[in-house]
Amino acid sequence: MIAPTWSVRRVHALDDAQVDQLAGVLIDCVEGGASVSFMHPLSRERAVAFWRRVAQGVAAGERALLVAEDARGLCGTVQLVLDQTENQPHRAELSKMLVHRRARRQGLGAALMRAAEATARECGKTLLVLDTANDEAERLYERLGWARVGVIPDYALLPQGGLCGTTVYYRNLRG
Ligand SMILES: CC(C)(COP(=O)(O)OP(=O)(O)OC[C@H]1O[C@@H](n2cnc3c(N)ncnc32)[C@H](O)[C@@H]1OP(=O)(O)O)[C@@H](O)C(=O)NCCC(=O)NCCS
Numbered sequence: 001m002i003a004p005t006w007s008v009r010r011v012h013a014l015d016d017a018q019v020d021q022l023a024g025v026l027i028d029c030v031e032g033g034a035s036v037s038f039m040h041p042l043s044r045e046r047a048v049a050f051w052r053r054v055a056q057g058v059a060a061g062e063r064a065l066l067v068a069e070d071a072r073g074l075c076g077t078v079q080l081v082l083d084q085t086e087n088q089p090h091r092a093e094l095s096k097m098l099v100h101r102r103a104r105r106q107g108l109g110a111a112l113m114r115a116a117e118a119t120a121r122e123c124g125k126t127l128l129v130l131d132t133a134n135d136e137a138e139r140l141y142e143r144l145g146w147a148r149v150g151v152i153p154d155y156a157l158l159p160q161g162g163l164c165g166t167t168v169y170y171r172n173l174r175g
Pocket of ligand 1: 029034035036096097098099100103104105106107108109110111131132133134136137139140
């Protein structure tokens with residue numbers, strides 16, 4: 001088996017270089033047509049501002065952030081939104097699962113998901129939820145045991161325009 005050319009880790013703070021590299025990952029995903037909150041073209045400035053807000057949430061303990069790094073820098077990421085209402089302390093939302101196109105189809109998405117699930121357990125979370133508008137991501141989540149709830153039609157705009165539905169998933173970590 002060929003060893004992966006990247007590694008995955010949890011980070012508790014982001015420096016300027018990491019913010020810039022994560023902005024690059026987000027811009028690449030939007031350019032590639034992924035429906036991940038932003039319209040095309042996504043400027044470097046707006047992408048950097050997004051990751052600075054994420055870094056604040058991470059520093060405040062509201063989010064857990066996982067990153068993947070290859071020889072060229074950060075190439076993938078996923079977040080857990082840990083800060084939930086007081087009647088849902090056991091739940092987290094999985095968010096912004098992004099792999100740069102240069103690093104796709106090598107198992108990195110699966111590695112990020114496994115790391116996110118392990119982090120959720122460490123944080124005392126037993127129920128995870130997410131939604132996605134990406135067929136490849138749907139296959140990934142189902143391969144890893146996530147349960148499909150259903151589709152909400154016309155949920156968001158694609159980066160180049162045009163409505164798309166989103167598919168809701170959950171994962172019970174007690175099982
Ligand atoms: C969805 C996404 C995260 C998947 O990331 P990834 O790193 O390519 O995921 P994986 O490599 O684990 O799996 C993807 C495919 O590669 C295949 N694969 C994994 N390792 C492989 C290898 N060594 N050789 C060949 N194929 C491989 C998997 O079987 C899977 O195949 P499938 O699409 O036919 O089911 C990525 O496409 C992405 O970032 N998309 C844009 C952003 C987005 O939409 N994110 C989802 C938001 S909810």
